[in-house]
Amino acid sequence: xxxxxxxxxxxxxxxxxxxxxxxxxxxxxxxxxxxxxxxxxxxxxxxxxxxxxxxxxxxxxxxxxxxxxxxxxxxxxxxxxxxxxxxxxxxxxxxxxxxxxxxxxxxxxxxx
Amino acid sequence: xxxxxxxxxxxxxxxxxxxxxxxxxxxxxxxxxxxxxxxxxxxxxxxxxxxxxxxxxxxxxxxxxxxxxxxxxxxxxxxxxxxxxxxxxxxxxxxxxxxxxxxxxxxxxxxxxxxxxxxxxxxxxxxxxxxxxxxxxxxxxxxxxxxxxxxxxxxxxxxxxxxxxxxxxxxxxxxxxxxxxxxxxxxxxxxxxxxxxxxxxxxxxx
Numbered sequence: 001x002x003x004x005x006x007x008x009x010x011x012x013x014x015x016x017x018x019x020x021x022x023x024x025x026x027x028x029x030x031x032x033x034x035x036x037x038x039x040x041x042x043x044x045x046x047x048x049x050x051x052x053x054x055x056x057x058x059x060x061x062x063x064x065x066x067x068x069x070x071x072x073x074x075x076x077x078x079x080x081x082x083x084x085x086x087x088x089x090x091x092x093x094x095x096x097x098x099x100x101x102x103x104x105x106x107x108x109x110x111x112x
Numbered sequence: 113x114x115x116x117x118x119x120x121x122x123x124x125x126x127x128x129x130x131x132x133x134x135x136x137x138x139x140x141x142x143x144x145x146x147x148x149x150x151x152x153x154x155x156x157x158x159x160x161x162x163x164x165x166x167x168x169x170x171x172x173x174x175x176x177x178x179x180x181x182x183x184x185x186x187x188x189x190x191x192x193x194x195x196x197x198x199x200x201x202x203x204x205x206x207x208x209x210x211x212x213x214x215x216x217x218x219x220x221x222x223x224x225x226x227x228x229x230x231x232x233x234x235x236x237x238x239x240x241x242x243x244x245x246x247x248x249x250x251x252x253x254x255x256x257x258x259x260x261x262x263x264x265x266x267x268x269x270x271x272x273x274x275x276x277x278x279x280x281x282x283x284x285x286x287x288x289x290x291x292x293x294x295x296x297x298x299x300x301x302x303x304x305x306x307x308x309x310x311x312x313x314x315x316x317x318x
Binding site: 026027028030033036038039056081083 | 138230
């Protein structure tokens with residue numbers, strides 16, 4: 001019973017996050033990065049952390065908790081001026097710590 | 113007079129060398145600064161196929177020339193290869209000019225093509241400039257090389273050589289070496305031609 005309560009409690013503090021990888025040929029410069037960040041910013045929490053563009057592999061990675069269809073992804077890439085060639089989805093479960101359970105980051109000096 | 117007019121055309125050509133059309137809902141704020149001239153430009157891209165632009169130019173030595181134009185830029189074609197891209201753009205701008213002596217319609221039309229990879233950059237353009245009841249033509253080409261390959265949100269650097277020919281001046285083409293930096297959403301370019309005409313261009317994308 002205790003185990004069940006603990007599991008339920010843990011699940012209530014977790015959320016499903018998805019990592020979407022989109023292969024976009026032709027991206028060569030910082031302008032492409034700006035375009036991708038602009039088009040995907042509405043589905044992420046933090047643009048700098050959750051959207052990355054690898055100009056070597058031509059892969060745009062978006063970490064999102066929003067549901068976003070393949071058609072929507074293709075449209076956003078087109079709005080950035082490019083074409084999505086391949087879409088890969090990686091579903092991840094992320095455990096979130098409620099603020100009340102967070103250990104306060106405070107340094108306590110112990111005087112001897 | 114000829115020098116000032118060629119400076120104006122030169123200045124307009126710098127706006128041609130940024131991508132005139134960017135991503136949807138993208139804004140570009142652009143400023144070109146030189147000791148005796150300023151130019152400001154704002155463009156908005158509602159759709160990745162075209163953009164709208166307002167532009168203002170001031171030239172101290174051309175009888176205090178000022179113009180205010182509105183323009184339409186269009187992406188005719190984009191080729192996307194694995195490691196590079198190519199584009200063909202067109203633009204038509206028109207508006208009002210005023211100087212110490214005259215005022216009236218000013219406008220320009222431009223056709224531009226570019227091709228770039230992460231290491232190489234090239235572009236060419238032809239521009240027709242209408243001012244004071246006369247049409248002038250200018251042709252230019254650029255080649256740039258990146259001394260190192262930069263990744264996302266790191267400083268990108270380009271060493272660029274530009275050659276241009278302004279037919280109204282009836283003389284040899286002008287050679288201008290320059291350096292371009294691009295960091296996050298800010299681009300700046302600086303250089304001087306062999307006659308010593310210095311410029312600084314700043315561009316911010318949102």
